[in-house]
Amino acid sequence: MMAQEDIRERFHADPTQFIRSAIKEHVSSSPLNRLPSFANSPIFEEPLVGFASGDDPIFEQFKSVVAESHQMPRDVLPITQGPVSVVSIVLPISRETKLSNRLETGGPSLRWNHTRWQGQDYITDLSRYLVSLLKEMGHQAVAPELAESFQIHALPELASNWSQRHVAYAAGLGTFSLSDGLITPKGIAMRCLSIVTDIELLATPRPYADYQTNCLFYRDGSCKKCTERCPGGAITERGHDKERCRQVLFEFQRSFMEGARGEGYIGRYAGCGLCQTDVPCESRIPFAGQESADG
Ligand code: B12
Numbered sequence: 001m002m003a004q005e006d007i008r009e010r011f012h013a014d015p016t017q018f019i020r021s022a023i024k025e026h027v028s029s030s031p032l033n034r035l036p037s038f039a040n041s042p043i044f045e046e047p048l049v050g051f052a053s054g055d056d057p058i059f060e061q062f063k064s065v066v067a068e069s070h071q072m073p074r075d076v077l078p079i080t081q082g083p084v085s086v087v088s089i090v091l092p093i094s095r096e097t098k099l100s101n102r103l104e105t106g107g108p109s110l111r112w113n114h115t116r117w118q119g120q121d122y123i124t125d126l127s128r129y130l131v132s133l134l135k136e137m138g139h140q141a142v143a144p145e146l147a148e149s150f151q152i153h154a155l156p157e158l159a160s161n162w163s164q165r166h167v168a169y170a171a172g173l174g175t176f177s178l179s180d181g182l183i184t185p186k187g188i189a190m191r192c193l194s195i196v197t198d199i200e201l202l203a204t205p206r207p208y209a210d211y212q213t214n215c216l217f218y219r220d221g222s223c224k225k226c227t228e229r230c231p232g233g234a235i236t237e238r239g240h241d242k243e244r245c246r247q248v249l250f251e252f253q254r255s256f257m258e259g260a261r262g263e264g265y266i267g268r269y270a271g272c273g274l275c276q277t278d279v280p281c282e283s284r285i286p287f288a289g290q291e292s293a294d295g
Pocket residue numbers: 061065066067116145152158159160161162163164165166169176177179180181182188189190191192193211240242243245246249271272273275276
């Protein structure tokens with residue numbers, strides 16, 4: 001065990017590196033990042049971590065791109081003086097879970113379903129851990145999705161007032177796809193979270209020309225594999241129909257929850273994610289001409 005003083009020293013020497021290491025360590029060692037029904041195998045693999053300045057003008061843009069109600073980092077952490085930074089974390093879904101979902105055509109594998117719900121519980125745990133760690137270092141920190149101000153609204157379209165994917169885009173972690181999923185260097189089959197803090201952190205560069213460059217369809221009109229994978233026709237060349245996607249998740253796939261596929265499905269809905277597996281962007285940024293998830 002490292003003494004509290006050593007931990008503080010490491011934090012002060014390089015807060016950006018300290019936070020990155022703390023996240024990686026938690027993901028690799030937490031007993032909650034495990035699937036009890038699948039021999040306790042990991043839910044998520046090694047994370048990607050990115051940072052953005054809370055004063056980056058990109059957050060203003062999210063008010064028009066997402067919704068007027070989308071919060072600014074300084075709304076989430078209302079301080080008047082000093083820096084505000086955003087930490088974004090991408091948690092890639094394990095290879096075994098992706099392989100199991102590749103085989104599916106009507107709805108998610110049992111393993112993907114457990115990843116949806118137990119993975120979200122782990123995200124909550126990791127968010128709380130980071131907030132308390134940064135507070136122990138003498139700073140303020142908030143997990144926006146756990147804050148009272150967090151909302152998901154249905155009109156004018158389904159959106160939240162803190163979109164994790166837009167935040168990850170701001171922190172250099174990926175760009176949007178035809179299916180709306182975020183394609184990161186570790187692929188689209190992932191879940192993500194973020195923290196806002198008053199620590200000055202080194203912003204991660206955004207290594208992309210625009211917000212859609214990682215998607216083969218937007219790059220050269222090819223691929224479109226996600227349109228074939230969607231079991232409900234919610235993805236077409238015109239993009240992702242959220243209302244249709246919501247119906248697939250909450251209505252068409254209800255039979256999974258009612259035992260039609262066998263026992264063991266958990267949560268409020270099955271989870272789907274077919275558009276994120278068996279597609280060239282599943283586990284990487286796809287290269288031109290790539291036809292399958294493995295190359
Ligand atoms: C509401 C919601 C839904 C809704 C609506 C989805 C949506 N596209 O918005 C429904 C119920 C349909 C849904 C479904 C699913 N969801 Co959902 N959902 C959310 C939630 C709670 C909020 C999303 C939000 O605020 N969207 C805002 C809108 C505006 O985003 P958008 O339409 O995708 O954005 C487009 C525009 O902004 C556009 N754009 C236009 N101009 C510009 C300019 C710039 C500069 C930029 C950056 C972008 C941009 O780019 C985007 C793509 O077209 C988030 C959690 C969170 N707090 O973020 C999870 C989240 C998005 N869901 C997630 C997942 C995994 C799913 C499902 C696969 C089901 C599942 N749980 O297994 C499906 C498939 C989703 C899909 N293909 O998008 C993950 C996504 C991970 C990923 N790999 O991308 C999230 C982030 C949850 C998490 N913690 O990881 N979801």
